[in-house]
Amino acid sequence: MGLLRYIAVRAMLIVPTVLILYTLVFIVLRILPGDPVLAVLGTKNIPPEQLEQIRHNLGLDKPYIVQYFEYLWNVLHGDFGTSMVISGRSITADLLERLPATVELAIAGLIVSLAIGITTGFIAATKRDTKLDLGLRVFGSVTYTLFIPWLGLMFQLIFAVWLRWLPASGRIDPDVGLETVTGFYILDSIITGNMEAFRSALSHMILPALTLGLVLSGPYTRLVRTNLVKALESNYVLAYHARGVRGSRILLHAFRNALIPVVTYAGLQFALLLGGAVLTETTFDWPGIGTYLVEKVSYRDYPAIQAVVIVFAFFVGVISLIVDLIYALLDPRIRY
Amino acid sequence: MSKPILIVEDLTVYYYTLKGIVRAVEEASLKAYSSDLVALVGESGSGKSTLGYALLNLVPPPGRIVKGRVIVNGVDVLSLRGDELRKARGSLISMVFQDPFTTLDPVRRVGDQILEVLLEHGVPLEEARERVVEVIRAVGLPERMARAYPHQLSGGQRQRISIAAAIALKPRVLVADEPTTALDVIVQKQIMDLLDDVRKTTGMAIILITHDIALAAERATKIAVMYAGKIVEYGPKDKVIGDPLHPYTKALLKSVPDIESREWPRPIPGTPPDLRKPPSGCRFHPRCPLAMDICKRKSPNIVEVEPHHYVSCWLYEGGEASG
Numbered sequence: 220m221g222l223l224r225y226i227a228v229r230a231m232l233i234v235p236t237v238l239i240l241y242t243l244v245f246i247v248l249r250i251l252p253g254d255p256v257l258a259v260l261g262t263k264n265i266p267p268e269q270l271e272q273i274r275h276n277l278g279l280d281k282p283y284i285v286q287y288f289e290y291l292w293n294v295l296h297g298d299f300g301t302s303m304v305i306s307g308r309s310i311t312a313d314l315l316e317r318l319p320a321t322v323e324l325a326i327a328g329l330i331v332s333l334a335i336g337i338t339t340g341f342i343a344a345t346k347r348d349t350k351l352d353l354g355l356r357v358f359g360s361v362t363y364t365l366f367i368p369w370l371g372l373m374f375q376l377i378f379a380v381w382l383r384w385l386p387a388s389g390r391i392d393p394d395v396g397l398e399t400v401t402g403f404y405i406l407d408s409i410i411t412g413n414m415e416a417f418r419s420a421l422s423h424m425i426l427p428a429l430t431l432g433l434v435l436s437g438p439y440t441r442l443v444r445t446n447l448v449k450a451l452e453s454n455y456v457l458a459y460h461a462r463g464v465r466g467s468r469i470l471l472h473a474f475r476n477a478l479i480p481v482v483t484y485a486g487l488q489f490a491l492l493l494g495g496a497v498l499t500e501t502t503f504d505w506p507g508i509g510t511y512l513v514e515k516v517s518y519r520d521y522p523a524i525q526a527v528v529i530v531f532a533f534f535v536g537v538i539s540l541i542v543d544l545i546y547a548l549l550d551p552r553i554r555y
Numbered sequence: 556m557s558k559p560i561l562i563v564e565d566l567t568v569y570y571y572t573l574k575g576i577v578r579a580v581e582e583a584s585l586k587a588y589s590s591d592l593v594a595l596v597g598e599s600g601s602g603k604s605t606l607g608y609a610l611l612n613l614v615p616p617p618g619r620i621v622k623g624r625v626i627v628n629g630v631d632v633l634s635l636r637g638d639e640l641r642k643a644r645g646s647l648i649s650m651v652f653q654d655p656f657t658t659l660d661p662v663r664r665v666g667d668q669i670l671e672v673l674l675e676h677g678v679p680l681e682e683a684r685e686r687v688v689e690v691i692r693a694v695g696l697p698e699r700m701a702r703a704y705p706h707q708l709s710g711g712q713r714q715r716i717s718i719a720a721a722i723a724l725k726p727r728v729l730v731a732d733e734p735t736t737a738l739d740v741i742v743q744k745q746i747m748d749l750l751d752d753v754r755k756t757t758g759m760a761i762i763l764i765t766h767d768i769a770l771a772a773e774r775a776t777k778i779a780v781m782y783a784g785k786i787v788e789y790g791p792k793d794k795v796i797g798d799p800l801h802p803y804t805k806a807l808l809k810s811v812p813d814i815e816s817r818e819w820p821r822p823i824p825g826t827p828p829d830l831r832k833p834p835s836g837c838r839f840h841p842r843c844p845l846a847m848d849i850c851k852r853k854s855p856n857i858v859e860v861e862p863h864h865y866v867s868c869w870l871y872e873g874g875e876a877s878g
Contacts, residue, residue: 454657461611461652462672462720463645472660479662550662551704 221554222547229543233536240532241294241525245287248521254279255303258519277303290522294529300522304515310526313511318530319402320390321507324431325489325496327424331432333485336439341474343440344447355440363437367495371430371502378426385422388504392419427503431495435488442484446477479550486542490535560760561587561610561648561728566623568602568609575831579605579618581784584857587728587760587777592751594763594771594792596807597781598827606781607730607764611644628727646676649721653733655713659705665716666691666701672723686723694719694749711742715749722753729753732764747774768811772796780804783828783838786857790864800866803839837869845870 256273274280278289293300299310336359343355379387391397391404397416400407405424408417450456450473459469497509504510508527515523547553563585570577580602587593595603608614610625612632625632627648635643652658660668666687673683688698694715705713714734721729731750735743751774754761765771771778771792778795780788780803788801799805803823812820825842828834834841840850849869857867 454652454654455660457613457615458650458652458658458717458720459660460613461644461650462675463641463643463649463724464671464675465641468671468675472663476660476662551664552661552706 226540226544229540233533233540236536237529237532241291241529242287244525244528245283245290248519248524249283251519253519255519255521258517259304279303290525294526299526299529302520302523304518304520304523310523313523314508314526314530316402317506317508317511320404320505321493321496321500321509322534323403323405324424324427324499324505324507325492327428328431328435328496328499329485329489329492331428332435332439335432335436337443337478337481339436339440340443341447343444344451344477345470347448352444356444359437359440361437362433363435365434367430367434367498368502370434371427371499374426374430375503385426387426390420390423390506391416392423395419427499427505430502431492431499435492435495438484438488439481442481443477446480447473450474450476475549479546482542482546482549486539486546489538489542490531493531493534557588559586560589560591560628560758561585561762562624562626563610564624564626566606566609566625567621568605568614568618569621570605570618572617572831577830578833579784579830580609581833582623583781583786585779585786585789587762589758589760590754591760591777592754592763592775593760593777593779594765594775595779595781596765596768596771598766600827600830601781602784602830603764603766603781604732607650607732607762610728610730610762611648611650612640613644613650642676645672645721645726646724647726648728648730649724649726650730650732651714651717651721651734654737655710655717656705656737658717659713661705664702664704665708665713665720666703669701669716669720669723672720676724678724690719690723691716693722693753695745709742710738711745714738714742714746718746718749718753722757722759725757726759728760728762730762730764733766734763735770736765736767743770750774768807780807783833784830785838785867786865787839787868788866789857790866794861794864800860800864800871801839801868802843802845802870806842806844837867 254274255277256270256279271280278286281289290300297311299314302308302310302313339355339359343352346352375387378385386392395413395416397404397408397413397420398411400410404420405417408414408420451470453473453476456469456473459472496507497512499505500507500509501513508530512524512527515527563583566580566583568580570579583606585593595606597603605614605618608618609620609623610632612620612625612635614620620633623633627643630643630647632640632643632648659665669687669690670683673686674680678686687701691698691701696712696715696719700708700712700716705716708716718734729750734750735746738746747770750761750763753759763771763775775792777790778788778792779786780795780801782803788795788799788804795804796808799808806821806823809818809821810823823842828838828841834851836852836854837843837846837850838854840846843850847869853869855867855869855872857865858872859865860871
């Protein structure tokens with residue numbers, strides 16, 4: 220069957236992608252000045268023998284090629300290693316704890332950006348060449364240029380400090396005592412029926428999701444508008460009119476055609492979404508991979524940084540595969 | 556003779572562009588009876604497609620129907636609004652377009668697109684399903700093609716599907732805008748045969764918009780010749796082809812290569828006018844070898860020179876009183 224074969228091939232293509240990224244980050248980390256030992260201890264008067272001893276314990280004295288393959292071997296066995304900074308701390312455990320937070324934020328951000336982008340693009344296309352259309356297009360361009368930490372700060376100032384409607388940072392009120400099942404707080408609070416936790420998790424989610432979603436919505440506005448305008452001008456729309464099909468139905472058919480490129484773009488943008496999530500997390504103190512990465516980079520915690528890159532690369536690969544499959548559902552011309 | 560199925564009176568369509576008003580169709584009048592195939596011939600930009608769209612009250616902006624009447628089976632299509640107009644399209648008058656590759660929705664099964672036409676006009680689902688099968692068979696395609704997507708079909712098959720969708724509700728008039736131009740000659744013949752068959756079995760009148768005068772000569776019952784937005788000659792095919800009256804029609808016929816004739820085709824000197832600033836008087840006078848003084852000053856009326864044969868030219872208006 221063509222589809223299964225296609226999925227298999229695409230899944231295999233994820234492997235070289237991840238490998239290349241791992242290699243790149245491995246090299247870059249070793250080229251950059253400083254190493255985990257110096258980053259933690261600073262340049263205090265530590266006897267060189269002792270430094271050597273610490274490096275030996277961490278495996279940093281081994282040849283790079285050995286370090287490279289040893290780490291790869293461990294990852295293939297599901298072990299992302301232990302932190303070089305906090306001794307004995309399992310990176311796999313860290314990732315499992317923090318990944319759901321990032322994915323939850325990314326999904327929320329994606330939903331917000333699609334909701335804003337598709338709505339504004341749809342309105343702009345149907346009210347084409349009016350002031351509203353112009354306004355929405357400007358809105359789409361301006362929001363895209365906004366810097367996430369700045370926008371986040373503005374939201375915090377307005378909604379958390381001045382209006383006091385929403386919490387300024389964090390992921391959940393620590394007092395609500397949520398029992399984690401999946402690590403996705405909103406999902407967990409629904410599963411356990413903890414309404415208080417649900418409200419808290421949701422209210423903490425709103426500002427970060429809005430920040431991330433708003434900044435990423437601009438391209439969707441443009442994409443939906445352009446494609447819907449193009450679809451509405453196409454010959455099949457004229458033919459629908461000539462056969463007496465209702466305008467609202469024609470709009471729906473044109474919209475479906477216009478959404479196809481949007482799905483492709485959403486897939487391509489997933490990497491951007493994760494990047495944006497990193498910035499959003501640091502702004503809102505969101506305990507996800509982003510804040511984790513920033514913390515680890517400043518300590519040159521090699522295995523942790525490598526682990527994050529591998530996990531991100533893997534995610535981007537999987538998501539783009541899923542998007543391709545959705546694409547095939549929307550467009551019958553695509554056959555694998 | 557029975558009553559005409561389509562009456563077009565003084566139909567005038569302008570495009571209001573930023574660069575000025577384009578007088579695309581000026582006071583066009585036509586009549587078509589049941590089973591007629593009226594060929595609307597003319598050069599590119601003569602306004603024939605615009606006239607076709609206007610028959611369905613479907614002129615795309617910035618075009619607007621300025622005046623005139625289009626009466627199909629006793630109903631004035633141009634006076635209809637909103638849902639009444641929508642329902643008239645498809646059931647009373649319908650259209651087939653030039654490019655079968657772009658006139659079907661690429662992401663929907665062709666059967667569903669035909670079904671939708673029926674459902675949108677209030678045909679109950681069960682009956683509509685049967686009619687889809689019937690109409691797909693009627694255009695000479697196997698029933699299973701209903702489940703195909705447009706990209707899986709050939710150009711000829713797509714045009715058959717477009718025709719099926721257009722005639723599913725048995726409209727009285729079908730406008731066919733260059734329906735075979737995008738197709739190769741063999742398929743062209745098949746599609747024209749299909750249109751002939753539809754017209755003869757249902758009594759539908761077909762308005763065939765074409766620049767191919769040979770095709771018109773072969774298939775039409777009547778021919779209307781358009782030049783620069785005006786119908787300059789209109790009449791039964793044998794009259795218009797065999798005994799053309801208007802100098803433009805004569806020149807047009809001579810410009811077409813004829814394999815049996817020894818004469819070389821003779822192009823018409825000059826170019827068609829810019830319809831934002833049409834020439835005064837008769838629009839053909841700058842290119843007309845027989846132009847007289849009056850042609851530059853006054854536009855000729857269209858007169859019935861012999862029964863059912865109309866022409867708009869000062870050579871034939873002679874002594875008749877006209878404004």
